[in-house]
Structures are given as C-alpha cells and as structure tokens.
Amino acid sequence: MAAQEAEAAVPLKLHGAAMSACTARVLTCLHEKGLDFEFVPVDLFSGEHKLPPFLSISPFGLIPVLQDGDLTLFESRAITAYIAEKYKDTGSDLLLTRHEAGPAAAAAAVKVWTEVESQHFNPAIAPIVYQYFVASMQGGSPDQAAIDGHAEKLGKVLDVYEARLEKSKYLAGDSYSLADLHHVPYTYYLMKTPVAASVVGGRPRVKAWWEDISGRPAFLKVAQGMEFVAKEK
Numbered sequence: 318m319a320a321q322e323a324e325a326a327v328p329l330k331l332h333g334a335a336m337s338a339c340t341a342r343v344l345t346c347l348h349e350k351g352l353d354f355e356f357v358p359v360d361l362f363s364g365e366h367k368l369p370p371f372l373s374i375s376p377f378g379l380i381p382v383l384q385d386g387d388l389t390l391f392e393s394r395a396i397t398a399y400i401a402e403k404y405k406d407t408g409s410d411l412l413l414t415r416h417e418a419g420p421a422a423a424a425a426a427v428k429v430w431t432e433v434e435s436q437h438f439n440p441a442i443a444p445i446v447y448q449y450f451v452a453s454m455q456g457g458s459p460d461q462a463a464i465d466g467h468a469e470k471l472g473k474v475l476d477v478y479e480a481r482l483e484k485s486k487y488l489a490g491d492s493y494s495l496a497d498l499h500h501v502p503y504t505y506y507l508m509k510t511p512v513a514a515s516v517v518g519g520r521p522r523v524k525a526w527w528e529d530i531s532g533r534p535a536f537l538k539v540a541q542g543m544e545f546v547a548k549e550k
Contacts, residue, residue: 329354332374333381334361335542338446338502339393340381344542345498346397348535350408394435394499401495409535411495426489430496433477433488438500441471446506468512475516475523482522486529497530505531505540 331347331354333340347354359366359380367378375382375391382389383396385403390396401411413423444467448459481488488496504527507513517524530536 330357330384331355331381332357332359332371332384334359335539337361337380338443338506339379341502341505341539341543342393342499343381343383343396343400344539345501345536346400346411346495348538349411349498349533350400350404352400352404352407394431397495397499398431409493411493411498413489413492413494423490423492423494427494427496430488430494431499433474434496434499437474437477438471439503441467441474442503442507445471445510445512446503449510450506464512468516471512472516475520478526479520479522482526487526493530493533497526501530501536502539502543505536505543 329347329352331340331343333343333356335341335344335356335358344356359371361380365371366375366380371382372378374384374389377391379391381393381396382391383399384390385399390399397411405412405414411427413427414420445464448464452459478488485491487493488500504517508517508527508531517527531540
C-alpha cells in the first residue's frame with residue numbers, strides 16, 4: 318500500500334513547448350483526463366532540445382517527452398495512447414472502452430482513425446502550418462506553391478472525413494475519442510490561415526466537427542498557450 322501511495326504521489330512530468338502542436342496534443346489529453354502534471358518548458362529557440370541533458374531523455378531531440386516515475390516516453394501519439402490506456406477509467410473515455418456498442422469494435426475504430434490522422438491527415442496539414450508560421454519565425458516567407466500543393470492533398474483527405482462524418486458525429490463513432498483529439502492542435506493553426514475557408518469551411522460536416530472538438534474545455538485551456546503564435550495570416 319505504501320509503495321502504491323508513493324507511486325501515485327509522483328506527478329507526471331511533461332517536457333515541451335506550449336506553442337508546439339505535438340506538445341499541445343499531449344496537453345489536451347492530460348486535461349481531458351483531469352490529471353495533475355508538471356509542465357517543463359523546453360526553449361526551442363536556444364536549441365535546448367539539442368543539448369545532451371535533453372537528448373538523454375529524447376534521443377532524436379524532439380518534443381514532447383513524458384516522464385512517469387521511471388518511465389520516459391517520447392513521440393506524442395505514443396504518449397497520448399499511454400495516458401489514455403493507463404487512465405482509461407479516469408476522465409474522458411478516449412479509447413471508448415466503455416462504449417455501449419462493445420469496446421472491441423469501438424477501440425478498433427479509434428485505432429483506425431488515429432492511424433488515418435498520422436498517415437494521411439498530418440502529412441498534408443503539417444507543411445501548410447509550417448509555411449505560414451514556422452517559416453516566418455525563421456526569417457523566411459511562405460512558399461505558396463508548397464501551400465497550394467498540400468492544401469489540395471488535405472482537401473482530398475477531408476473529402477473522406479466529410480463522408481465519414483455523414484455517418485457518425487465523430488471519427489470513431491458517436492463519442493469523442495483520441496482519434497478526434499489528435500487532429501485538434503494542427504487544425505487550430507490551420508484555421509488561422511487563408512486555407513481554412515476552402516478546405517474546412519467548404520465541407521459542412523468537417524466544419525461542424527471542428528467547431529465541436531475545438532470547443533471542448535480541455536483544449537481551450539491548451540489554446541491559451543498557442544495564441545501568441547496563431548495570429549491571423
């Protein structure tokens with residue numbers, strides 16, 4: 318009992334940057350679960366993430382990193398999956414383990430759409446966000462050809478989403494899950510760009526889905542740390 322209490326007393330520690338979409342993904346998950354955690358800011362501008370102390374917990378020099386006692390995890394999607402599983406009975410049921418239609422089928426749908434996010438949605442949206450926000454921070458200017466090309470790819474992905482959302486309120490079914498959560502941070506930045514009007518605004522079911530998942534209290538807390546980057550473009 319004493320050992321269990323000691324373990325419970327050790328707070329989760331998240332290393333990252335509030336403006337980072339990948340860090341925001343994990344922060345949103347932690348807030349959805351209502352968990353206590355310590356946030357450790359990593360100064361990307363000074364290159365802190367490429368120095369030996371940080372590389373000792375994140376060998377590729379990327380954020381975020383989660384420490385849970387003796388366990389250290391990197392890669393945001395792996396971290397959210399760990400949190401959602403370990404704390405499946407706490408807060409939002411992000412894996413749909415309590416789904417009335419049967420947890421196995423619901424959980425499988427969550428896995429399918431989290432894979433869709435990482436393999437199809439993210440490769441299309443991330444370069445657009447990079448061009449509008451990161452390029453200018455690095456002293457460059459947006460590459461319109463790159464934006465247009467990836468916007469076309471994103472549109473094709475969202476055509477699939479539009480069809481899917483005709484059948485269910487959320488991607489994995491009628492309940493919010495990790496599959497939806499993973500989309501929020503990058504889409505938040507996208508919505509501050511001119512691309513949003515066509516790729517999201519032109520698809521009514523995607524637009525309604527976005528308004529739903531972006532308005533959840535957990536993400537609204539996280540968005541406060543992203544606002545200084547997400548200026549209208």
